[in-house]
Amino acid sequence: MIKKAILGWAVLLLLGLTACAARANSTLPTPMILPTEPTPQNIIGGGTLQNGPFSFELRLFRDPTLNQHPVATSLYSDLNGFGEYMYWTYMDMDTIGPVETYWGTLPHYFDQLQQATYPSIGRGSNGGRTGGVLLPGGSFISGESKAGDRVRVALQVVTPNGKYGAMLEFTLKQGTNGFEPSDISIGILSN
Numbered sequence: 001m002i003k004k005a006i007l008g009w010a011v012l013l014l015l016g017l018t019a020c021a022a023r024a025n026s027t028l029p030t031p032m033i034l035p036t037e038p039t040p041q042n043i044i045g046g047g048t049l050q051n052g053p054f055s056f057e058l059r060l061f062r063d064p065t066l067n068q069h070p071v072a073t074s075l076y077s078d079l080n081g082f083g084e085y086m087y088w089t090y091m092d093m094d095t096i097g098p099v100e101t102y103w104g105t106l107p108h109y110f111d112q113l114q115q116a117t118y119p120s121i122g123r124g125s126n127g128g129r130t131g132g133v134l135l136p137g138g139s140f141i142s143g144e145s146k147a148g149d150r151v152r153v154a155l156q157v158v159t160p161n162g163k164y165g166a167m168l169e170f171t172l173k174q175g176t177n178g179f180e181p182s183d184i185s186i187g188i189l190s191n
Helices: 002-025
Strands: 043-051 054-062 082-090 099-106 113-118 126-132 150-159 162-175 178-188
Touching: 043 082, 043 162, 054 150, 054 162, 054 178, 082 150, 082 162, 099 126, 113 126
Parallel strands: 043 178
Antiparallel strands: 043 054, 054 082, 082 126, 099 113, 099 150, 150 162, 162 178
């Protein structure tokens, strides 16, 4: 009886290993890869798009803690009560590097911040930022902004194989507490 039980366990183990090997050699569905930060509440526009081996998720959202007189500098926004959520995810199977990421408001984009540098990234690697919107004429960018202006904020990933990016576009309208975004769309950032 003990021999039959051991033999039964050995057969089950062998069948399990065979099934695992068969699964390892088969094509499995691509897992869903999510950004490192949770999507904010009160989203008013934006979306997700693909550019090269990267998926970009760009959103505008309402958040009363983001304003021109914040309790912490990380909560600063030239658009009182509005923020931007901008994240990238690497979708290719090959590991690449080094990789640099940048974000900013166009056309002053290259005057803006380098978001991060990575020695290498692989499938599922991601990064980005959640924070306030910076406008020309605000505290950090020279120039001016007025109702009717089309604003473009961008996130770009620079790899040895090229540059990939996306932008969030919106039109400024006059609101009760300053400018508000309207006519929100997303697009590919051209190099």
